[in-house]
Amino acid sequence: xxMLKRHCTLSPTITxxxxxxxFAEVANSAKTIDVSFPSFDNFVLEGTFYLxxxxxxxxxxxxxxxxxxxxxxSGPQSRDANLNSQVGITFPFIIPAFVEIAxxxxxxxxxxxxxxxxxxxxxxxxxxxSYPIPMPEDFDSIDVFLSDAQAxxxxxxxxxxxxxxxxxxxxxxxxxxY
Numbered sequence: 001x002x003m004l005k006r007h008c009t010l011s012p013t014i015t016x017x018x019x020x021x022x023f024a025e026v027a028n029s030a031k032t033i034d035v036s037f038p039s040f041d042n043f044v045l046e047g048t049f050y051l052x053x054x055x056x057x058x059x060x061x062x063x064x065x066x067x068x069x070x071x072x073x074s075g076p077q078s079r080d081a082n083l084n085s086q087v088g089i090t091f092p093f094i095i096p097a098f099v100e101i102a103x104x105x106x107x108x109x110x111x112x113x114x115x116x117x118x119x120x121x122x123x124x125x126x127x128x129x130s131y132p133i134p135m136p137e138d139f140d141s142i143d144v145f146l147s148d149a150q151a152x153x154x155x156x157x158x159x160x161x162x163x164x165x166x167x168x169x170x171x172x173x174x175x176x177x178y
Contacts, residue, residue, distance in 0.1 A: 035113070037155035040147040046129045047079045047115030047152070050106040051161055064163035067111040069152045070098045073173025078127035079114040101170075113156045118148060146178060 033049040052065050072081060081098035084091050102112040121131035149169065157164040171178070 035155070037115075037151060039118075039144075039151040043118055043148075044130075045115045045118065045148060045151060046131070047113055048102070049156075049159065050102045050112040050114075052106050052109045052111060065109055065111045065161060066166035067113070067156045067159070067162040067164075067168070068102075068105055069113045069115075069149070069156055069167070069169045070101060071149045071152070071169055071171035071175035072117050073171075073175060076120040076124055076126045077117045078120050079116045080127075081114070111156070111159065111162045113152055115148075115152050118144070142178070145174065149175065149178075 031051045031053055033051060034046070035049045036044050036046045038044055070081070079098060080096040083095045083097050084093075098114045102114055105112050116127045116129050116131065118131060119134050120126035121129050121134075123131070123133045149171075153167060153169060156162055156167055169175075
């Protein structure tokens with residue numbers, strides 16, 4: 001530890017390069033799959049499935065994994081849940097909150113599904129997906145919001161890599177209240 005501290009003090013550039021390489025290794029070990037699934041009204045939701053890897057680094061885990069669906073708060077939200085502010089403070093950068101959470105859960109052996117809300121698409125520069133311009137009720141309807149979340153849970157249950165008896169929804173803001 002002392003050697004690392006001394007090295008960091010002597011060379012912040014090497015420390016930065018080491019940090020980038022360390023992050024790149026973790027990011028490259030993650031397996032993500034772009035997915036799509038229908039909601040109650042046959043609207044096709046798009047998202048990302050984070051598949052845990054087994055300890056040998058194989059593409060398929062040896063056993064079924066527990067699963068989590070990350071569910072958004074109110075307003076247009078992408079599968080990444082990009083945040084640029086919180087509690088009135090604007091950040092000089094974007095935090096991809098769901099990517100961060102999903103990657104950590106994935107590293108713990110948990111399969112994760114994130115998806116774009118139907119109010120988030122290329123039409124409002126929220127995410128690059130194939131969603132059509134939504135109807136006004138798609139922005140405000142709790143029934144649509146809950147039905148889309150239910151469709152995401154059902155999709156995750158259908159994945160062969162996931163133990164359908166061990167799936168949990170995790171929501172924040174609006175999703176945390178239902």
